[in-house]
Amino acid sequence: MTRYIARRLLLTIPVLFLVSLIVFALINLIPGDPALLFVGGEAGKEAVEALRKQMGLDRPMAVRYLFWLGRVVRGDLGKSVRDGRPVLDVLLLKLPVTVELAVVALTVAWTIAIPAGVLAAWKRQTAVDYTATTVALAGISIPNFWLGIMLIYLFAVNLRWLPPSGYIEPWIDPARNLKLMIMPATVLGTALAALVMRLLRSSMLEVLGTEFIRTAQAKGLSDRIVIVKHALKNAMIPVATVMGLQLGGLLGGAVITETIFAVPGVGRLAIESILTRDYPMVQGVVLFSATAIVFVNFTVDVLYSALDPRIRLVEEKA
C-alpha cells in the first residue's frame, strides 16, 4: 500500500510540470500585450517598451518558463504584475474562501443527491423516480448565471431574507458568513447534485440487479440494510470518482457563481489575471488548481480500497 502511495505521489510531479508548461505556452500565445494593458496607450510606445523590458517579456518564452520553474521549486511563485503582490500571498487569501464555498456547495449537493439517487433507484419507475429525475434534469439545464440572479432578486431584493452577495471571514461573523454562502452554494450545488444523483441511480440499479443482493434479500435482511449497507457501498465506487472530480473542479474556482455573488475566490482571480495578462498570477492559479485536482483524485483512488476490498491495489500482490 505504501509503495503504491509513494509511487502515485511521485507521478504527480510530472503531471504538474506538464500542466504548467502547457498553460504557460497558451497564456503567452494569447494575443494581448501585458505591458500595454498595464500602462495604457496614453503613455506612448516608448514607455510600453520600457515596461516590457522590465517585465522580462523581451526574453524568449522558454527562458522565461525555466526562470519561473526555478523559482517555484524554491517556493517563490513570483509577483503579480498589477501591484507587485506576491502570488502566493494572494492565493492564500483566496484559498479559504474557495475551500469553504466548495465544501458548502458539495455538502448541499451530496446531501440532496445521495438520498435522492438511492430513492430513485429503489422506487424506480414510480412517481418518486420520475420527479427526482426531472428535477435533476432541470438542475443540470438551468444556467448558473440565470439561477444566481433570480435567487438574488427573490431572496435578497424582494424578501430581504438573505444578503445578496459578498464574503465575510467566518471567524469575524460566522452567522453572516453562512448566510452569504447559502445562495452561491445552492446555485453550484444544483448542477452538481443532479449529476451525482443520476449517476448513483444508474449505479444502484446495476448493483440491485446482482446476485448477492438477491441472496441478502433471501436471507431476510430488511430493505434498509440491503440498500444502505450492501448496495450503496458498491454503487458508490463510480460515483466517488465523479465526486472527487467535482471537488477538484470546485477547488479551481467557480467563475460565474463567484462573479454574480461577489465571492472573492480563486475563480474570479483566474479570470481577472487572464484578462489583464498577469502571467505570474495565472501560472500560480493554474498550479494551485492542478495540484488540488491531482491530490483529490489521488485521495479518491486510495479511498477506493476502503469502499471495496476487492480493489486491493494490484501492485501489492505483484
Add this chain to the structure above:
Amino acid sequence: MGVVWMKRTILAVAVILGLIWAMADGPATAQSPRRGGTLRVGLNADPPNMDPHQSIAAVDRQVFQNLYDKLVDVNQDLEIIPMLATSWTITNAGKTYTFKLRPNIVFHDGTPFNAEAVKYNFERMLDRALASPRRSEIALVDRVTVVDPLTVQIDLEGAFSPFLSVLSDRAGMMVSPAAARRLGRDFAREPVGTGPYKFVEKRPQERIVLERFDRHWDRNAGFLERIIYRPFTDGQARLANLRAGELDIIDQVEPTDVPELKKDARVKLLEREGLGWQGMWINVTAPPFNNRALRQALNASIDRRTLVRVVFGETATPGNGPFPPGLLGSDAGPNGRIPERNLELARAKLREGGQPSGFAFTLKIVPGRVAQQQAQVIQSMAGEAGIRVNIEILEFGALLSQLTTQRFEASLLGWSGRPDPDGNIYGFFVTGGGLNNSAYSNPRVDAMLGAGRILTTAELRRRAYADILNVLNEDLPYIFLYWPKEYKTMSPKLAGFVHISDGMMRFRNVWLNP
C-alpha cells in the same frame, strides 16, 4: 394692568422668538451633516493599482478622489478650483506656473506636505525608471523649483493651456515622499496621501477599505467613518446589491435599467452630460479604408439619431465630434451638427472610391450587449448602401493590442473623457500619438492641435478646434457616433453628493442619513 400687559408682551415675544428659532432650526438640522457611518460603494471593476503615478484604470481614480488630495480640482461647471494649491499665477507667456500651497497639511504617515513634496512628486512622475503613464501627461515640465516651503514654481518647455486640468487628475495627486522613497513600486500596496480618508486594506477582487483621517486640513470634510469599495463586474448583481440595501452607491448602470430606475422611489438616480465620446476607429493605413471616399461612404450611411434611439434611448446624445455638451469646443465646427443619413451620398462616394457595388470590412468589438447592438445597427444601415459589415467580437486585451498595431479595419471603441478639450482630442489624432489607433497623420492637424494647447483664451481655442474638426470630418480617421450620459445611482440616505460630469465619486463632503 401695566404688569399684565408687560407679561403678555413678554409671552408674545417669547412665543414669536420660539417659533422663529424652531423654524430656523428645523430645515437646517435636516441638512447638516451627520458624522459617522460606513459608506458601501459598488464599482464596475476591481481597481488594480493604488499609486496615482502608476495607475491607468479609470476605476482606480474613484478611490483616489478620497485617498488623495490634488493640487487643484474641478467643480460641477468644470472650472478649476483650489485644493492643495490655494492660488496660482501664470506668467512668462504661459510657461511658468507659481503655486501657493495650503499650510499645515500632513500626509497620512505624518510627513509634512510642502513645496519639497510637490517637487518630489513631479520628479517621480518624470523618472524614466518608473515608466509612469503620467510622464506623457506632464512631458512639458522642464523644471520644478522650491521657492519657499509653501511656494513652488513649475517651468514648462512651452505654453500648455490644459496644464491645470491635467493637475486636477492623477498627475496632480500628491503622494508621501517618505513612503514612495521607501517603497518604490510597492507604494501601490501601501498608498499614503493627504486625502480625508486613509488607506486601511485592499483585498484583491474583494474590497478596498478607507478610514477617516482625523488630521485632514478640511474641517468640512470627512464626515463618514469609513468607506468600503467592492467590485462587481456583473452589472445586474451590482444593481441588485444596491436595491437590496447592501450598497449605498454604484458607479455605473446599464442603459436599459435607467428608465426603470428613474421611476423607482427606493433609489436616487442622478443624470448629467458626460465627458466621453464613442464611435468607430478607422485604420487609414490599409485597405479598404486607406481610401478616403470609402470612409466617407460609410459615414454617410449611418443615421446617428436612430442608432442612439434604438440602442440607448435617452441615455446618450448623438454626436459628431469629441466634445460633449458642457465641454469647451462642444459648439466648435461640425461637433454638434449631426449629419443626416444620406444614402445617395454614400453611393456616390462608393463610386468615387472605385467600389460602385460596395465593399466589405470587419468591425471589431468587445463582448457585451451594448457593443453588439451598436454593431448590428451599423451593419444593417451600412448594408443598405452596399457596404457589408462583418462583426468580430474580441476580448479587450486582444483588441487593444490589435488597435495599437493597426491590425484592424474598423473598431468600436471610445474614450472616457477629460475636463479639458485637449484631453479629448490631442493624443488621438496627432501624428504618432499614443492613442492614435488610426495611425492618422496630417501635419496641418498636428499644427492646429499644438495651437489648441498653447492658446489660452477660450474663444481662440474654440476656433482652433473648429478648424481641426472640419478637417477630421472630411478625413474621418474616426467616426464619432454618440456621447454617453453620466449616471450615478444611490440610496436616498446618501446626502451632500455633488455629481460631476467626469463620473468620479467624491465623498469628502457627503454623509449618511439614518
